Amino acid sequence: MSTSTTTTNLPHHIKPKEVSAESTASTSKLSQKTILHILNTKCTTSLQHLKQAHGVALRSGHFQDHYVAGAIVKCYASQHFSNFGFALKVFDSVWRPNVFVWNIVIKGCLENNEALSCISYYCKMVAMNARPNKFTYSILFKACTLVQAVEEALQIHAHVVKNQFGEDGHIRSAGIQMYASFGLVEEARRMLDEAVESNDVICSNAMIDGYMKCGDVEAAKELFEKHMPSKNIGSWNAMVSGLARCGMLKEARELFDGMSEKDEISWSAMVDGYIKGGCHKEALEIFNEMQKENLLSPRKFILSSVLAACANVGAVDQGKWVHAYIKRNTIQLDAVLGAALLDMYAKCGRLDMAWEVFENIKQKQISTWNAMIGGLAMHGRADDAIELFSKMQRSKLEPNGVTFLNVLNACAHSGFVDKGLNFFSSMKKFYGIEPEVEHYGCMVDMFGRAGQLEEAEQLINSMPIKPNAAVWGALLGACRIHGNVEMGERVGRILLELEPQNSGRYALLSNIYAKAGRWDDVEKVRMLMKERGVKTSPGISMVDIGGLVHEFKVGEGSHPQMKEVYLMLETIIEKLQMEGYSPNSSQVLFDIAEEEKETALQYHSEKLAIAFGVLNTKPGTTIRVTKNLRTCEDCHSTIKIFSKVYERDIIVRDRMRYHHFRNGRCSCKDFW
Template sequence: MVCALPSISCCISSSLTTGKGQSFQISPKPPLETELLHKFNSVSELKLVHSLLIKSGSPLSHLPLSRVASVCALTPSFLYAQRIFQQVGQSETSAWNSCLRDFAESDTPFDAILLFHQLRRHNVCLDSFTCSFVLKACVKLMDLSHGRIVHALVVKLGLLFNLVLQNVILHMYASCGEINDAIILFDKMSQRDVVTWNTMIMQLVKRGDIASAHRMFLEMPDRNLRSWTAMIAGFVRCGKPKKAIDIFREMKQVGLKPNEATVVAVLAACADLGDLDLGRWIHDYSDKSGFTENVLVCNKLIDMYIKCGCLQAAKDVFEGMKKRTVVSWSAMIQGLALHGNVDEALGLFSKMIQTGVKPNDVTFVGLLNACSHMGLINEGRAFFARMTSDFAITPSIEHYGCMVDLLSRAGLLQEAYEFINQMPITPNAAIWGALLGGCKVHKDIEMAEVAMRHVHELDPHNDGYYIVLANIYSEAKKWEDTARVRKLMKERGLKKTYGCSSITINGLVHEFVAGDESHSQSEEIIEKWNELLVPLRQKGYVPNTSVVLLDMEENEKERYVFGHSEKLALVFGLINLPPRETVRIFKNLRVCEDCHAAFKLLSEIVKREIVVRDRNRFHIFKDGCCSCKDYW
C-alpha cells in the first residue's frame, strides 16, 4: 500500500535552512523560474524544492518527474518518489523508463539492471519500453542471464506481439554469442521487418559466417542501405574484396546512393583489391556529398590511395584534412615507409609530435617498418626504445617482429637471434619467419635451419616458410636438401602458393599466375615479351635462374622465369594501356629478384612508371631505378 504524503507545510517557515546552516529564502518569482526546480541533483535538494512548491502553493506537476526518478532510483528514497508520482496523478512508468534509458546508455549500464529489479520489487507496471531499455543494458554488458529473464517477462506480459521488442531480443541473443537461439527466435517470428533481417545479417557477418549472411541477404523481401552496406563490409572483412565491389555495383543498379558507412566499406575493398578507378569515383562522390568532412572517410581515402600506389593523392587528402586523428598520421607514416620515402616518414613523425598528437602502437609499427625497409638500424633501435621511455607504449609481437626484420635484413642475424631469445613474450612463427627471410637474403644456411626448426613447430602448415628454405638450398646448389624440403611438403599435404599478379584496366581485374597461357591475349603477351627481351639484353639483363627451385636445364629455367606472373601482368598492361600511363600491378607474394631487375630496365626502355605492390611493400620503377633502392 502506498502511504499518503505527510504534511510538510507545517514544518516550513518563511525561510528554509539547508544542512550547512544557510537560509534558503522563498523567491517571489513563479516556481518554474527558481534555480533548483530543474537542477536538483540529490534527494535532499529534491525535498527542498518539494517544500518550496508546497509553501508557494504551486502544483507538484511543476516537478520534472524524470529527474525525480533519476535522483531517487537507486536510493532508499525510491518510495518517496513513488508517493510524488501518485500525488501528481501521472503514470510513474514513463518516468522510470526515462531513467532506465539514461542508465542503459551511460557508462554504468548495470544501474539499469539494478533499477529493473527495484521496479519489480515495488510492483511498478512494466511495459515494452521498460523491457527494451533493460535489454539494451544487457547487450552492453553481454549479460545473457538477465537478458533471458527479461525475455521471459516479455512472454509473461504478453508483449511478444511487439515487433520492435522482438527485434531487441533477437539482437540481445546474437550479440551475446547465442546465435543458435537467435536463429530459433528468428524462425518462430510471425512477422519480420528489415531491421529483423539486418540484425541477423550483421551478427552473422561479425561471426565470420559470410555464407549464411549472404543467403539471408538474398532471401530478404526488402533491403535498405544498411543491408547492402553490411554485406559489402562483411565480404571485405572475410577477405573477399572483389565480391564486396560486386555487391556495391548491384546496389548502385537498384538506385541506392551510398552513405558514409558504405563509402568507408567500399574504400576498404578498393584498397585490398587495388581498384584505383572505383576508388577515385568514390572520392569524387564523397567530395560532392560532403563526406570528406568525415575524418573516417578521409582516413580510408588515404589508406586506399596508399595501397593503390598513389602516394601523392594520399598526401593531397592528408593535407586537405581540417582535422586529423592519430590514425591519419599513422596511415601516412606507414604509406611513406611502404613507398620508400623513409626520410619523409620520419619527418612527418616529428611534425606529428610537434602538433601535440600522441602516437600509438600502430604509429611505431610504421616507423619501425620504415627503418627496416631502408636498413636504418640505429634509428630503429631508438624508436623501439622511445616507445616505452617517451610514450609508455608496451611493445607488442608486431613491434618485436619489426625489430627482428630490421636486424635480419641488415645481416645482423646473430643479434636478431639473441634478440628473439631475450623477448619477454613468446615469439610466434612470424618472428622466426622474419629471421628466416634474412637468412635467405644473406645466404646463411645454418641460421636458416635453426629458424626453420622453430617455424616447423609453430606453423607447420605454412607453405611459404618451406619455400624460403628450399630457395636457400637451391641458391647454394644443395639439390638434395631442396628435394628433401619438397618431399616434406608433399608428405604434409602442402602445395606451393603460386605467384598471382593482377592488373586493372577499364574497371576489369585481370589475374595472371606463373606460366599462365590461358588468357585470351597469351600469344600477344609472349610475342611482346620476346620483343622486349632484345633491348633488355642489350642493357645487360641476364635472367636470374637461381630463383628456380628445380634442377633443370638452364634454358628451361629461363623459360620458367620468363613466365612469372608479374611479367605477364606487366606486358599485358603495356599492350592495353595508353602510352606513358602508369602500370600498376599487385602481387600476392614477394616480387622475385629477376623480375625486379628486369622491371628496372624496362621502366627506362618503355618510358613508363611501373608500380608493383607485393606482399611486403611497394616498388616504384622509374627511369631505371626502384624506390626501394634495391633493399627489400
C-alpha cells in the same frame, strides 16, 4: 544539500553561466516546463546554452526536479561535449536521484566507454535503495558484453529474474547477445526459448547472429529455416553477414540473391564478406551491381569497405570515383572514411593524392595521422614518416600503438636501426604503451634487414610475450636476404611447426636452401609440403587500366588478350636480353608457390600484367601492378632493367611492400 552548495563544487572553467542581475528576475520565473523545453532543444549541441540553462535551473530551484536534473545530466553526458567527468560531477549534486536519473548516468558510462562504471553505479544505486527498472538492465547487459564481465552478468541476470523483468524483449535480446559474446551459446538459447509464445523476431535475429559469431552455422540455419515463422530483413541480413563472415561466401551469395528486398546492410554484408575472404574483385563487382540497382545511395560504411577493396586490388580509378562521390554528395569525411580514403591512395601508389586528402581532413584524429604515417612508411619514405610523427606530437595528439607500429615499420624498411631503437624504448617510457607482439615483429624485421641477425634472435629470446609466427617469419625473411642458412634452417623448422599450412613459409625456407645450392633440402621441403597437403596460393597480379581491373594468374589463359600479352612479353624479354638481362629463376630462386607451374611459356603474373600494361597504355605511362605474393628476385631484376630500357615507371605493390622502379633502380634498394 542546497542548490547553492552545488555550484561551489563545479570546476571553475565549466561553471554554469552566471545569470546577470537584470536577467535573474525574468529567468528565475521560468517554469520547469520551459526549462525542460530549452534543455531538450537548444542544449544538446551548444555548451554555452547548456551552461546557461544549468545556471537558470540552479537559481530557479528547478535543478532538483528529476525531470530537469535528468535532462541536464543527459546533455552533459552527450559525447558531443566529450567531458563525461563533468556530467558525473553534476550527477553527484543531484539529491536522491530517481531511477530515471540513475539510468541516464549508467547509460552515459556505457556511451562514454566506461562500461565498467555502469556496474559500479548500479551497485551504488542498489545500495541507495533506488529500484532499477527494465531500462536499467538492458544497459547493464550491454555493458557486461562490452567488458566481457561474465561473473557480474550472471549476478545481474539473477536480479533480472528476481525483479520479474525476464519477459522484457529488450532485456532478452541484449542478454542473448551478451551470452553469445561470452561464447555461452546454450545460455543465450535458453533465454530465447523462454520466450516461445512471444516469438520475438528481433530476439531470434540476435540468436542467429550469436550462433554465427560462435561458429555454429548449422544451428543458425536451423533456427532461420525451421523455427522462425515470421522473419524480417534483419533476419536475412544476419544470415547473409554471418555466412559471409564465416567464409561461406557461396552460400551467403545464394541467400543474398534470393532476398526480395535488400537494404544497405545486406549489400554491405556481402561487400565485407568478400573483402574478408580476400575476394576484392568480387567485392567491387557487387558494389557496382548495387550502383546499377540505383535504389540506395551508398553511405560511409559501405564506402569505406569499398575503398579497402580498391586499396587491395590497386583499383585507383574506382577509388577516385568513390572520392568524387563523397565530394559530390557532401558526405562528411570522418576519421574512418578519411583514413580509408587516404590509405586507398597510398596503397595504390598515389602518395600525392593521399597527402592531399590528409591535408583536407579538418578534424584529424589519431587514426588519420596513423594512416598517413603508414602510407609514407609503405613507400619507404622513412624520413618523411618520422617528420610527420613529430608534427603530430606538436599538434598535441598522443600517439598510440598503431602510430608506433607505422613509425617502426618505416625505420625497418630504411635501415634506421638506431632511430627505431629509440622509438621502441620511448613507447613505454614516455607514452606508457606496452609493446605488443607486432612491435617486436617490426624490431626483428629491422635488425634482420640491417643484417644484425644475432640481435634479432636475441630480441626474440628476450621477449616478455610469446613470439608468434609473424615474428619468426620476419627473422626467416632476414635469413633469406642475408643468406644465413644455419639460422634459416633453425627458424624455418620452428615456423613449419607453428604454421604447418602456410605455403609461404615453405617457399622461404626452400629459397634459402636453393640460394645455398642445397637442392636435396629444397626437394625435402617440397616433399614435406606434399605430405602435409599444403595448398599453395597461385600468384595473381592485377593492373588497373581505364578503370577496369585486369587479373593475371600464372599459367592461366583466361584473359581475352592473352595471346597478345604473351607475344608482347616475348618481345620485351628479347629486347631486355639484348641489353644484358639473363633470367635467373632456375638457379637462384625457387619460389615453389609458383615455380612448379612455370614452363617456358608460363611467366610470373607480374610480368604478364606489365606486358598487358605496355599493350594498353601510351609509351611513358606509369604502370601500377598489385600482386598477392612477394615478388621474386628474377621478376624484380627484370622490372628494373625494363624500367630503364622502356623508360617507364613501374610501381609494384607486392605482399610485403612497395617497389617503385625507375631508370633501372628500385625504391626498395633491393630489400624486401
